[in-house]
Amino acid sequence: MILSACIPEPENPTIQLSETSQLAQVRDWFEANKTKLRLPERGTNYRTESQELILPFFEKKPDWEQFHHYYFPDGREVFETSLENANNYFPSEMAEAFSGQNPSEIMIQNILFVRHTTRNQFNVVIARYYPGNEESKINFNEISYNQIPVFWTGKLELFTYDERFFVGFEFEEGEMISSYTRQLQIGDRRKNEAGMDVRCTTRYIPVYYTLCVSQEGFPPNCTKEIDYFVEQISCYGADGGRPSYSYMGGGNPRESDPATDGGGKNNTDPTPPEMPKPGIINNLTNKCADGIFKEIKKTGIKSNEPKGTFAVDQEILKLFDESTKYDYVIQNSDKPNQTTPVPDIRSGKSAFLVNLNNDYLSKATQLSIARTIIHESIHAFIEYKLVNDGVYYSEFTDKYSDYLRRKSSDRMNRAQHELMAEYIEVMAYSLKQWDREYGNGKMGKPLLDDDYYRAMAFGGLLANDPRQQPPSFPIPTDSFKALVPKASDRMKIIKIIQNEQEGNQSKGTKCN
Numbered sequence: 001m002i003l004s005a006c007i008p009e010p011e012n013p014t015i016q017l018s019e020t021s022q023l024a025q026v027r028d029w030f031e032a033n034k035t036k037l038r039l040p041e042r043g044t045n046y047r048t049e050s051q052e053l054i055l056p057f058f059e060k061k062p063d064w065e066q067f068h069h070y071y072f073p074d075g076r077e078v079f080e081t082s083l084e085n086a087n088n089y090f091p092s093e094m095a096e097a098f099s100g101q102n103p104s105e106i107m108i109q110n111i112l113f114v115r116h117t118t119r120n121q122f123n124v125v126i127a128r129y130y131p132g133n134e135e136s137k138i139n140f141n142e143i144s145y146n147q148i149p150v151f152w153t154g155k156l157e158l159f160t161y162d163e164r165f166f167v168g169f170e171f172e173e174g175e176m177i178s179s180y181t182r183q184l185q186i187g188d189r190r191k192n193e194a195g196m197d198v199r200c201t202t203r204y205i206p207v208y209y210t211l212c213v214s215q216e217g218f219p220p221n222c223t224k225e226i227d228y229f230v231e232q233i234s235c236y237g238a239d240g241g242r243p244s245y246s247y248m249g250g251g252n253p254r255e256s257d258p259a260t261d262g263g264g265k266n267n268t269d270p271t272p273p274e275m276p277k278p279g280i281i282n283n284l285t286n287k288c289a290d291g292i293f294k295e296i297k298k299t300g301i302k303s304n305e306p307k308g309t310f311a312v313d314q315e316i317l318k319l320f321d322e323s324t325k326y327d328y329v330i331q332n333s334d335k336p337n338q339t340t341p342v343p344d345i346r347s348g349k350s351a352f353l354v355n356l357n358n359d360y361l362s363k364a365t366q367l368s369i370a371r372t373i374i375h376e377s378i379h380a381f382i383e384y385k386l387v388n389d390g391v392y393y394s395e396f397t398d399k400y401s402d403y404l405r406r407k408s409s410d411r412m413n414r415a416q417h418e419l420m421a422e423y424i425e426v427m428a429y430s431l432k433q434w435d436r437e438y439g440n441g442k443m444g445k446p447l448l449d450d451d452y453y454r455a456m457a458f459g460g461l462l463a464n465d466p467r468q469q470p471p472s473f474p475i476p477t478d479s480f481k482a483l484v485p486k487a488s489d490r491m492k493i494i495k496i497i498q499n500e501q502e503g504n505q506s507k508g509t510k511c512n
Contacts, residue, residue: 026079026113027064029122034060036268037124038162051183053230055163055209058087060126062111068144072276077115080127082140085109086215089163091155092208092224094130102220103130104212106137111161112145114273123273125166126159132171146279147328150174150297160247160272167245167275170234173294174282179245180234182207200235207232247272283331286361288511292370293330295438296377299430328380330354330373332361337372339379341387352380360501365508367456368500370434374427375420375460382416410464414477420460421479427457439508448507455493456500458484 038057063084070078088104095103108129113122127145131137132154143149148156151173158166170178185204207230212222284290333355340353354376361369385392397404400415432453440447461480476490484490503510 022069023064023067023079023081026122027062030062030113030124033121033268037270039160039164039270053165053182053184053207053228055089055159055165056211057162058085060111060161061085066140068146070144070146072114072146074276076117076273078146079113080110080144081113083109083111083126086213088212088214089128089209090130090212092210095210097132098134102212103210104214104220104222106131108138108140108143110140110144116269119269121268123269123271124161125272125275126161126163128157128159130155130157145275148174148176148278148280150282150294156278158245158272158275161270164247166247166272169278171280174280176278176280178234178236179277180232181248182230182232185229185231199237200233203232203234205230205232243277245275245277279329281329283329284356286332286356286358286511288366289332289356289361289369289373292366292434292438293373296370296373296430296434299433299437328352328354330356330376332356332358334358337376339376339383341383352383354380361511363501363503363510365500365503365506365510366439367431367435367506367508368459368497368503369511370439371427371431371456371459371500374430374434378420378423378427378460379416382419414463417461417463417477418479421477421483423460424454424457424483427460428454431456443509452496452507455496458493459497459501462494462497 061084063082066082068078068080070080072078088107088109090103090107094107098106110127110129112125112127114125115122129143131152135151136153138149138152143152145156148171153172155168155170157168160166165182168180168182169176170180206227208224208227210222210224212220214220282290282293284293329351331353335355335357337357337360338355340355341351354373356369356372356376360372364372382396386396387393396415396419400418403415403418404411406414428450432447432450435441435447435453458480461477461483462474463477464474476484476494480490484493499506500508
């Protein structure tokens with residue numbers, strides 16, 4: 001059986017809330033309360049005598065023109081804005097990794113405002129993104145705490161507003177490999193590791209942070225601000241040892257202020273919020289699918305000759321390269337191969353969850369998996385355009401109105417599968433490019449005929465027959481029949497798709 005479920009209902013809402021007005025509320029709150037965001041210190045010498053790793057403080061200047069707006073998994077609203085400060089902290093080893101470059105111009109330094117669940121206030125945390133190689137040098141629009149991009153290698157470190165180390169995360173090619181905490185190692189004290197999680201290790205290492213202050217027209221003035229010996233506890237695994245992180249540093253809780261704690265706009269609490277683990281785009285646990293997804297990311301989804309009203313263009317690459325504009329996540333599970341739009345009426349945005357079925361992955365060839373990833377990614381692209389491009393939406397609803405007016409629960413799915421005829425050449429060409437670089441071409445085998453790649457692309461032009469409940473064998477869409485009028489030719493194409501999906505009499509290579 002061919003797995004063809006792609007777009008389950010419900011359909012996307014069209015209501016969009018004004019992010020600009022919401023951001024103005026955040027800005028007003030920050031300007032009124034920024035002097036109250038530093039944690040109280042315990043004694044006059046606490047900042048120098050504490051076991052916390054604390055960087056010298058500087059006033060923060062958010063760049064309100066650059067921001068990400070999203071929600072944590074528990075529903076808390078987040079505004080993440082760039083800091084326009086000339087001051088930039090970065091680990092000194094970055095200077096060695098990027099010899100001859102100014103690391104302060106490579107790193108990204110943001111401030112997160114996390115809306116409190118019950119009080120009229122925000123909790124604030126500083127996030128610093130340190131790339132680990134040249135390929136991971138990206139701009140503000142390409143990364144945020146909830147969307148760590150595919151292939152990004154580096155470290156993400158969180159600090160309190162007044163520069164106390166909170167927690168750090170290490171990533172390798174978009175996957176979180178560890179989380180770590182740091183505190184100063186004073187004297188000969190060592191941590192008792194008895195009872196610690198076996199995934200965690202303790203190291204005692206020197207840590208150096210450099211502060212660079214930039215001034216237009218002059219080279220940056222960089223000084224080593226921190227040179228301490230620390231106890232670093234690193235926890236390994238996809239969840240970094242735990243699903244969320246709470247600040248455990250020093251400082252006494254702020255005493256209640258009756259003048260502001262009754263819900264007024266000046267309500268503040270300098271304690272940083274509990275933080276979930278950073279969100280990542282690539283959640284594939286199937287190693288073969290994970291590798292193919294990364295390979296497709298490198299080769300891209302594009303056409304040598306875009307045609308048609310809905311011809312794909314460079315915007316489709318934003319599914320991978322600018323995913324902070326809209327949530328795009330890929331995973332595998334026991335659910336069908338499908339792209340699920342997940343509308344959020346709070347922000348007016350939709351997240352796009354691409355799922356690959358585990359049973360399908362266990363049988364299919366790499367060629368079939370590559371085609372499915374391309375197909376589902378195009379579904380996500382179509383969904384994004386429908387939500388954000390009024391002209392595209394109007395043309396789509398006009399052209400496929402007959403399908404959208406049907407009472408069938410899969411009317412949107414059927415309409416999009418009819419539209420897939422516009423992307424046949426895109427899928428065929430992209431699949432051939434993948435096979436050239438990572439499939440047959442990589443193994444030294446000859447490439448397949450162009451007609452074979454084109455036949456595989458027709459996998460996107462199959463739909464469930466609404467008369468059959470539960471759905472059984474998918475049927476060709478009307479656009480499939482228009483492109484391939486002869487029933488015998490259509491059956492040959494379907495047989496190719498099915499053989500590659502089942503790994504039976506296929507020309508592609510199976511993962512296992």
